[in-house]
Amino acid sequence: MTPPPRQGSHLPARSLATRVRERALSHLAAMSLALRNASAHDSITGDAGVVVSLTSFGTRLESVHLAIESIARGSVKPREIILWVDQQPGEFLPSPALSRLIGHGLQVRFCDDLGPHKKYLPYLESTSALDVPLVTADDDGFYPITWLADLLTAHDEHPDDVVCHRAHEIVVGADGIAPYAAWRACTSSRPAVTHLGVGVSGILYPPAFQQELRTRGREGFERVPKTDDLYLHWAAIRAGRRVRQVTSTPARYLSIPDTQISSLTRRNVSGTGNDSAIAELYADADVALLRDALAGVPAR
Numbered sequence: 001m002t003p004p005p006r007q008g009s010h011l012p013a014r015s016l017a018t019r020v021r022e023r024a025l026s027h028l029a030a031m032s033l034a035l036r037n038a039s040a041h042d043s044i045t046g047d048a049g050v051v052v053s054l055t056s057f058g059t060r061l062e063s064v065h066l067a068i069e070s071i072a073r074g075s076v077k078p079r080e081i082i083l084w085v086d087q088q089p090g091e092f093l094p095s096p097a098l099s100r101l102i103g104h105g106l107q108v109r110f111c112d113d114l115g116p117h118k119k120y121l122p123y124l125e126s127t128s129a130l131d132v133p134l135v136t137a138d139d140d141g142f143y144p145i146t147w148l149a150d151l152l153t154a155h156d157e158h159p160d161d162v163v164c165h166r167a168h169e170i171v172v173g174a175d176g177i178a179p180y181a182a183w184r185a186c187t188s189s190r191p192a193v194t195h196l197g198v199g200v201s202g203i204l205y206p207p208a209f210q211q212e213l214r215t216r217g218r219e220g221f222e223r224v225p226k227t228d229d230l231y232l233h234w235a236a237i238r239a240g241r242r243v244r245q246v247t248s249t250p251a252r253y254l255s256i257p258d259t260q261i262s263s264l265t266r267r268n269v270s271g272t273g274n275d276s277a278i279a280e281l282y283a284d285a286d287v288a289l290l291r292d293a294l295a296g297v298p299a300r
Contacts, residue, residue, distance in 0.1 A: 026254045029142045033069040037097050044068070045105040046077025049132045050152060050204075055084040055118035056139040063256050064139040065097035068106060071137060076149040079132065081106050084122050086113035116228040117221045120205070120213070130210040138200045140259035151204040154246050161244040162236050163204040164197035165251035172291045177282055180274035185250045191242035193293045196233045201251045203232070212239045227277040234281040237289060 014022070052071055056064040068081060085092055089110055094102060102108060111122035119136040133155055135148065147165070154163045167186035171178035172194075186195050197203040205213070213235055220231035236243060282290075 022254060023257070026142070026257050029070075029254055030063075030066055030257055033066045033073075033142070034097070036073065037065055037069050037100055040104070043105045044072035044077065044081060044101060045079060048076045048078050048148070048152065050076075050078045050135055050148065051080045051082065051123070051132060052078045052135045052137055052148070053082045053084065053119055053123050054137040054139055055086075055116070057086065060139050060259060061085070061098070062095055063259060065095065065101055066256050067137065067139050067141060067143065068101055070141075070143045071148065072101075072104075073145060074143070074148045075145050076152060078135070078148060082123065083108050084111050084118045085109075086111055086118065114218070114221045115225050116199070117218075117225070117231075119199070119228065120232070121218065121221065124210055124214040130207050130214065132207060134205045134207075134210055135202060136199055136205070137202050140256050141200060142254045142256065143202065144253065147202060150246050151202060154244060155204050155206065158191065158244055159206055160208070161191045161242050162197055162206070162209065162232075163244050163246060164195075164201065165203075165246050166198045166201035167195040167243055167245040167250060168198060170194045170196055170290055172287060172294055176287050177278050177290065180278065186245045187248055187250075189245055189248050191244040193237045193242050194290050195243035195245060196229060197243050197245075198250075199229050201253060203229075205232075209236065209239060209241055223280055224277040226273055230274060230277045230281060234286065237286065 054064070054067065064083065068083070071078075071081060083098075083106060085108060087110060092108065092110070094108065098106070098108070109122065109126070111118055114121050120134060123134060124130065133152070135151055137143065151163055151165070154161075169184040169186050169192075171183050183196070188195075213232075216235060220228065220235070224231050233243065
């Protein structure tokens with residue numbers, strides 16, 4: 001689930017001048033990372049005990065190397081970077097840019113078409129020892145140099161929490177959970193069950209929670225096949241876990257040019273996709289838990 005930041009009230013609207021500036025910066029970043037891809041010869045992985053996982057599809061496979069390059073230039077390099085694609089090995093023809101990344105340590109793995117759940121579910125199904133944090137990323141953004149390091153620092157300090165760079169504050173009213181478009185941007189670095197991590201900016205899942213997710217199997221894909229963030233939040237609060245934003249300011253990163261318009265984005269944010277998923281997932285007990293948390297009532 002990767003909603004554009006200017007939808008709803010989650011983040012302040014940007015001026016035309018800001019949008020023009022960001023678009024220009026996005027194109028400059030794309031050129032810089034394309035040059036890095038063509039000229040760099042160092043490994044994109046390292047010694048940090050963490051796995052970064054992402055997925056891509058369709059025309060986005062032509063630009064996903066830019067997102068991966070932005071992660072690879074970070075101050076911390078993960079043990080593995082895995083790109084999941086829902087093609088057969090004999091059908092997949094990587095672009096020259098992706099081929100270069102494969103030569104420098106990128107793993108391309110093949111899986112069923114699980115929609116956005118491809119970012120985490122095939123990893124949980126295929127990895128025997130879930131002993132390091134899993135960080136999911138999206139294929140349509142540029143990640144800053146300290147992106148992974150900041151997630152790991154927060155995890156080291158708070159190892160039980162789900163950690164993210166951007167979260168929404170869930171709004172609960174008298175009639176239940178408010179429509180997704182009414183939720184607010186998180187402005188706190190305190191953990192809460194009422195915080196929903198937004199995958200577009202990256203989310204870290206601790207090993208114990210990965211184990212809990214694995215026991216749930218493909219429940220998320222089966223119940224809400226087009227919405228991963230909401231399912232993962234629901235599973236987290238069911239497991240007694242809280243979500244923590246790294247800082248009090250939700251991160252907004254530059255987008256890779258020409259990747260922001262998709263049917264999934266329109267369905268989930270502008271349409272009824274997220275609200276339908278909320279109705280499917282959150283039972284009365286979940287709503288009561290969220291309402292109590294907002295009222296400051298200790299969890300039972």
